[in-house]
Amino acid sequence: MKQTAFEPGDRVVLPPYGIGVVSSICLRPVAGEDHAYYQVDFPNTSSRAFVPVASPDIAGMRAALTAHDMPALLDSLKTSRLNLPRQWAARHRRVTEILVSGNPFELAILTCELRRWNVERGLPDLDRQAFRRAIKLLEQEVSGLQDDGAHDVQQLLVHAWNETPQAVAAD
The missing domain is CATH 1.20.58.1290 (CarD-like, C-terminal domain)
Incomplete structure (x- = not known):
């Protein structure tokens, strides 16, 4: 269950939002610098979250059960x-x-x-x-x-x- 690197298509859990799917890894500007983020989409909703690639565990993101x-x-x-x-x-x-x-x-x-x-x-x-x-x-x-x-x-x-x-x- 322990995983720190995710790829597009991976099922993940992001408390408290629940199960999502990593749809891509994208760059987003923060304080004038580009940082890599996992884009996590949540099925059956229009919700999405951006989780830092460098520290998904701090956000609580983990691989979903298999x-x-x-x-x-x-x-x-x-x-x-x-x-x-x-x-x-x-x-x-x-x-x-x-x-x-x-x-x-x-x-x-x-x-x-x-x-x-x-x-x-x-x-x-x-x-x-x-x-x-x-x-x-x-x-x-x-x-x-x-x-x-x-x-x-x-x-x-x-x-x-x-x-x-x-x-x-x-x-």
Whole structure:
């Protein structure tokens, strides 16, 4: 997943914007000097971003997941544990850090833990919003991959999205 040099056509993630595609490398003037930038276009929108070629990591840009990453992602979604604080303010800070990071493996661990909480007892509104945001971010990351592992991840995410707490399901 670690990559620092990108080529046109590469799928990348640029938090908080999501999945984009490097469409070109261009020169743009800044303070009278030309600097090289990746032009990142975001599918299904007219949005684009320019990320310095010299430091894409500072902007948070990283390579998107590939089919090779799917088994580990699926395992994280199924079996991970995360010790989230019970106190709401501390939990909210931790969850927000994970969501903002955009790290798919951290998102998968958070999704697994919130899914467990949702099934066991239901989620309060803000935790449910975070759970759904994590699912959406992971769905974005996996979309476009044509692989059995990606399909399995997508199916698990759809299932998690539609699950109801056991107490509610029993009524």
